[in-house]
Amino acid sequence: MTHDGQVGVVGAGLGGLAAACVLGARGYRTVVFDKNEWLGGKAAVLEAEGFRFDMGPTILTKPKVLERIFREAGRELSDYLDLRRLDPQWRCFYEDGSSLDLREDKSAMRAVLEARRPGAGAGYDRFMDIAERMHEITERYFFWKPIGGVWDAILGAEGNKMATLAELMDVRLGRSTAALIRQHIPDEQAAQMFDHYCQYVGSAPDLSPAVLCSIASIQAHEGVWYPIGGTGAVPAALRKLAGEFGVEFRPATDVRRIAVDGGRVTGIELNDGERVPLEAVVSNCDAVRTHTELVGGEAEQRFMRRRRFEPACSGVVLYLGLKEKYEHLQHHNFVFSRDPHEEFEAIYRKGEPAADPTVYVCCPSETEPEVAPTGGEALYLLVHTPYMRPHHDWKKMLPDYRQVILDKLKRCAGMADLEERIVFEQSLTPQDIHDRYRVLDGAIYGTASHGTWAGATKPSNRSPDVEGLYLAGGAANPGPGMPMVMMSGWIAADTLDRDRSKAARAA
Numbered sequence: 001m002t003h004d005g006q007v008g009v010v011g012a013g014l015g016g017l018a019a020a021c022v023l024g025a026r027g028y029r030t031v032v033f034d035k036n037e038w039l040g041g042k043a044a045v046l047e048a049e050g051f052r053f054d055m056g057p058t059i060l061t062k063p064k065v066l067e068r069i070f071r072e073a074g075r076e077l078s079d080y081l082d083l084r085r086l087d088p089q090w091r092c093f094y095e096d097g098s099s100l101d102l103r104e105d106k107s108a109m110r111a112v113l114e115a116r117r118p119g120a121g122a123g124y125d126r127f128m129d130i131a132e133r134m135h136e137i138t139e140r141y142f143f144w145k146p147i148g149g150v151w152d153a154i155l156g157a158e159g160n161k162m163a164t165l166a167e168l169m170d171v172r173l174g175r176s177t178a179a180l181i182r183q184h185i186p187d188e189q190a191a192q193m194f195d196h197y198c199q200y201v202g203s204a205p206d207l208s209p210a211v212l213c214s215i216a217s218i219q220a221h222e223g224v225w226y227p228i229g230g231t232g233a234v235p236a237a238l239r240k241l242a243g244e245f246g247v248e249f250r251p252a253t254d255v256r257r258i259a260v261d262g263g264r265v266t267g268i269e270l271n272d273g274e275r276v277p278l279e280a281v282v283s284n285c286d287a288v289r290t291h292t293e294l295v296g297g298e299a300e301q302r303f304m305r306r307r308r309f310e311p312a313c314s315g316v317v318l319y320l321g322l323k324e325k326y327e328h329l330q331h332h333n334f335v336f337s338r339d340p341h342e343e344f345e346a347i348y349r350k351g352e353p354a355a356d357p358t359v360y361v362c363c364p365s366e367t368e369p370e371v372a373p374t375g376g377e378a379l380y381l382l383v384h385t386p387y388m389r390p391h392h393d394w395k396k397m398l399p400d401y402r403q404v405i406l407d408k409l410k411r412c413a414g415m416a417d418l419e420e421r422i423v424f425e426q427s428l429t430p431q432d433i434h435d436r437y438r439v440l441d442g443a444i445y446g447t448a449s450h451g452t453w454a455g456a457t458k459p460s461n462r463s464p465d466v467e468g469l470y471l472a473g474g475a476a477n478p479g480p481g482m483p484m485v486m487m488s489g490w491i492a493a494d495t496l497d498r499d500r501s502k503a504a505r506a507a
């Protein structure tokens with residue numbers, strides 16, 4: 001079915017691209033604008049001197065979201081992406097020289113924990129049972145719907161509201177991720193590993209809702225994946241799909257304003273003054289900046305009054321081309337801080353880079369040797385840092401912090417000769433993230449999921465303030481990370497489609 005009029009998507013991040021695919025496939029004449037020359041937003045690619053690095057996301061979970069987007073468009077995901085399942089999912093290194101693998105298979109993981117500490121297997125079973133129940137409830141009440149809070153989930157659910165509320169309490173609202181993990185996993189190193197699911201949303205485990213433990217179940221059931229070609233292959237596949245439905249792409253095109261008349265979207269205005277009339281807009285620009293910079297007025301005031309927005313964490317990435325790879329590393333590795341409490345206190349409360357940080361180390365040549373010249377590695381190091389504070393000058397801070405990161409790996413991850421192996425180097429700082437992706441104070445993952453109740457949800461994908469405005473991306477429901485932002489794009493497009501179909505029926 002084709003629809004009258006044209007709809008627009010501001011931002012070609014994964015959320016915007018997913019929305020464009022859904023809209024195109026459902027017959028909407030769709031145009032996508034992005035200020036950058038590339039499509040994919042943070043899922044950008046750096047190629048230099050025979051190395052290829054994914055610049056942003058590297059851990060792909062929940063491929064079912066992509067499968068749904070392709071299937072609904074009448075296509076098979078496997079014709080567009082070659083996905084490889086990774087197990088062990090992560091290899092974890094600790095300050096005392098020990099290591100621990102996160103296994104996909106629950107019985108394998110249980111055996112590892114039991115061997116480390118007799119009796120720990122039963123605690124892990126209990127934890128996974130709770131995580132599975134949480135996953136089931138989030139799928140039912142929070143995913144694939146434009147909810148903007150816990151009450152939306154209750155009011156939107158069919159049947160008895162008290163029964164829904166009782167079920168929702170099973171996601172342990174009011175408890176933190178860190179507390180739930182430690183209740184069942186007394187092994188502090190294992191607990192530190194499970195805490196790191198919270199880093200997928202750039203938030204502190206002791207400030208975030210326990211429902212984030214559902215990620216443990218998602219990962220155990222749906223796996224951790226690597227697309228051949230790198231995660232940059234994901235936006236490329238979405239772009240191809242959207243192109244097959246006639247979606248128009250306008251890269252290097254900065255949107256200055258979303259035009260609103262009488263409380264309804266009428267189009268957008270570009271930086272060069274061009275006006276594009278549109279029936280509706282999906283904004284993939286950060287949800288807060290959409291309101292403060294692109295919409296303004298009363299809608300901005302209402303949006304900002306509804307909840308307190310705190311940026312999620314930022315990060316420093318080092319892209320290191322190595323002449324020789326490390327054989328003892330897995331595709332995904334975490335080299336943990338000595339003291340997680342001290343680390344999270346620095347990043348999330350004091351707002352300063354951690355003195356002894358956790359370093360995420362990605363070695364993609366493990367799965368795709370072509371990312372580097374023969375025998376080499378396109379090593380990717382990510383350290384989470386606080387979102388930018390006024391006194392943070394990353395041009396000055398980077399050289400010292402780079403050394404902190406390298407020293408950590410030399411000391412704890414069996415990479416003593418790391419510096420001698422480096423033949424190419426580039427970096428990304430919080431300031432770069434801020435400028436390249438136009439986010440909130442350099443935040444990687446939209447807004448923080450802090451608050452053991454409020455942190456469980458994000459702003460709705462349907463703006464309650466401006467008719468015809470929909471939100472997709474890490475700062476909108478259901479939150480950040482590749483699968484979630486693509487789901488947010490699907491929800492925004494689906495909601496737009498439902499609203500327009502309803503209006504057409506009423507006319």
Ligand SMILES: Cc1cc2nc3c(=O)[nH]c(=O)nc-3n(C[C@H](O)[C@H](O)[C@H](O)COP(=O)(O)OP(=O)(O)OC[C@H]3O[C@@H](n4cnc5c(N)ncnc54)[C@H](O)[C@@H]3O)c2cc1C
Pocket residue numbers: 010011012013014015016033034035036040041042043055056057058059060061253254255256284285286315317382433436437438444445472473474475480481482483485
């Ligand atoms: C270093 C790093 C590591 C990460 N690691 C992982 C990981 O391993 N796994 C995972 O799942 N996630 C990870 N993430 C998070 C993940 O990348 C993001 O959640 C996701 O890609 C964000 O998608 P988005 O749809 O919110 O859009 P974004 O990628 O934020 O893109 C938004 C786009 O909108 C454009 N835009 C904004 N305003 C305008 C305007 N006014 N006019 C025109 N264009 C505009 C911007 O240029 C940008 O291209 C990581 C992110 C980073 C940066």
